[in-house]
Amino acid sequence: MGKDAARAEWDNPMQFVLACVSYAVGLGNVWRFPYLCQMHGGGGFLIPYLLMLVLLGVPLFYMELAIGQKMRLGSIGAWRAISPYLGGVGLASVVTSMYLCLYYNVINAWSFWYLFHSFQSVLPWAECPVNSNLTGHVEECERATPTQYFFYRETLDISGSIEENGGIHMGQALCLLLAWMIVYLFIVKGVKSTGKVVYFTATFPYLVLIIYLIRGVTLHGAINGVKYMFTPKMEQLANPTTWINAATQIFFSLGLGFGSLIAFASYNQYNNNFEKQAIVVSMVNSSTSIFASIVTFSIYGFKATFNYESCLERVRLLLLNTFDLAEDTISLENVNHWIAELNRTHPEQFASLGGRLETCDLEAELDTAVEGTGLAFIVYSEAIKNMPVSQLWSVLYFIMLLLLGMGSMLGNVIAVITPLSDLKFISRYMSTKTLNGLVCLFCLLLGLGFTTRSGNYWFTMFNDYGATFSLLFIVLIEVITVCYIYGIKRFEKDVEDMLGHRLNWYWKIMLAGVSPILLITLFIFYIVNYIQGGTPTYQAWNKELGKSVVTEYPPYAQAFIGLLLASSVCCIPLTALYTYCKKRNLASGKRERTVSTVSA
């Protein structure tokens, strides 16, 4: 049947490449990679990172693009075509993508919230708000910092633990509605609209990153951060966690296993040269990570230097006030000299200072490594508020976060919609627009749960458990299926059919040998880590103390974590069982009727 001819396509291969770049280059490049770089020895981390890119990232990326382009179907149809028993792999991908869709757009909602709040003369996270009787600042804000207060109290209105639910935060709900409306706007006409949008979402973040790079390295003290990042600490390479984290970062950063790449590639022309494109996109993704971490570290350096100098200023004032010295006797440079001097000359008075005298350490400030939403919304906004013309930098920064997040959301949503629209019984009754609208509405309604007062804790749970373990399993099954069940020979033939030349020995060795071994190692490591970790915990915000405390998940939350993990992983064996039973029914003499929901 000529259904293939009716399938939508990208206008040109450039749109496909930009879509992949827009999807792969996401928030993880900005907030996870710099953290890993800092934790695992600065410049030295690039070695395991680039090695894993070559061994694991590029071959798997290549494989997913090949499958999508060959089968010209979304993940469910494609995997069912490869092996009917393992059609569950596609279903598991869709389930995982659905989880990701639910919680990922909440980050975009936060970015919108911060973006809209940047249009004020004084950024709201720059100062603590005044309390009701105008005598001082709000207590919670005094104990924490203004940026933390703005994030936890005004943005999230977070409760004390995951058990304490609350109402929906209306501002968050509105921003989430806006985020989903924009996603719908981008995908409403399928790849025709997505193809035009990715020109913008893939390129504009680079423009902002360049502007930020120039601003970042010219900030006072930025060089401290960049130097700190690039001094390699080679002894970290001996730590196996470094290699595990490098592999995991490559794996998740490229977005393997979600079905998005298969979906994107399914809209390609049959003879598209995806080999070159796979290499290009992977390289672009990794270089963006490194580029973004230079920007992040220059901003870290600025923030650390600013805090260090503020600390010195506070100590200087304390000394001046306690010993009643004239103002210009102590300057920022000779504070430490004066501390020693005053300790020697006035020991009793010095002792009376007691705990009020802080030690100011630049290294300690630089050592505070943060990742994830904490980095993006707390640390960065703290650095931005101290820049001159902070409103402009704030707006630029959050627009960049939005574009990165939206680009990744496009991939996530398309990964869910493409397999659904391939199913005959859906495509018969609904147009793509209606299907897209229903999926967006469904995700919006469920996503409102993340805008409640305890929503951030559920968000963290989804973030940590929703997609990590299941993805490893899915991709492991994918590689084993393609190489051993479908057969590497048949795969080679398919690729030759599409590209015109045979598979290189590099691809064959990596796909059949190295990648599965690495994936199995990662998988085992995850299981061991999970078991050894004991009861899963999370960071709960304590408003009395003004900081996060480690709290254990209650039993029902732990059960939910198990459900999250099981629901996507179980699709694979359950579908295999279902197919087996169906085949047995057919073989037991029933009228042969190919019930196929695969558009062939």
Place this chain on the structure above:
Amino acid sequence: MEEGCMINSNFLGISLFMRCLRMLVRILVLLYLAGAPALAQTLCQPNASNGCRVRISIKTALGNQAYEWNENEMFLFRATMAFAMRRYYKTETYNVDNIIMCNQTLRVSFWFVVTSPENSTMLIPKADVEKAVRMSRHRINNAFLLTDRTLEFLGIHPTLAAPVNPDTPPWLIVFGVVIGAVFAGIIALLVSSLLQKRRKEKGMMEDGQDEEDRQMKGVENDNVLDGIYNRGFTDDDRFTKL
């Protein structure tokens, strides 16, 4: 003769008495004059219950344009404080002499007390001084080109500015604009594709852009892409043997 002597001795006694009295008055006056500053000094003590400590950071506030703190500035301070007291009590009795300062340090910090204009030994209680300072804080700061942070009255916290609460929070305005634009975009796209479909149904023009029609109805018009991929060639490989 006896009467004359008695009158003479009486006269002598009275003049002696007068002389003693005059000397006493002189001594008292001298004592008073000498003792007054000492009395004032005892009035102004560091950590006195009615005293207020002031700390000034001129160089922090003004940098290169900092002026030097000298007797003239002290005089200005006393005058400003007298002004504040006058403004608070709404009387014109306070004067520079009513403000007594002591214990000045290099930091530029000192203590001061305010005496009552009627009775120079009586101090105005600290609470009233605080209220007076609060009322005229802005004027006092401006007299010295300083701010609340650089001219500190220890113990008197500056009243923080009341938060400005606009009727619509500014973020809602920006949000409204953006969501309006997005909504308009969605409606425009939906309406345009609806119009296209209607135009195609009328058969007026061959539209090569409407992809989802093809997806729904299959191959429905003569607009053919370059070749239909025939799966028949690889059909034997299509399903993995079970």
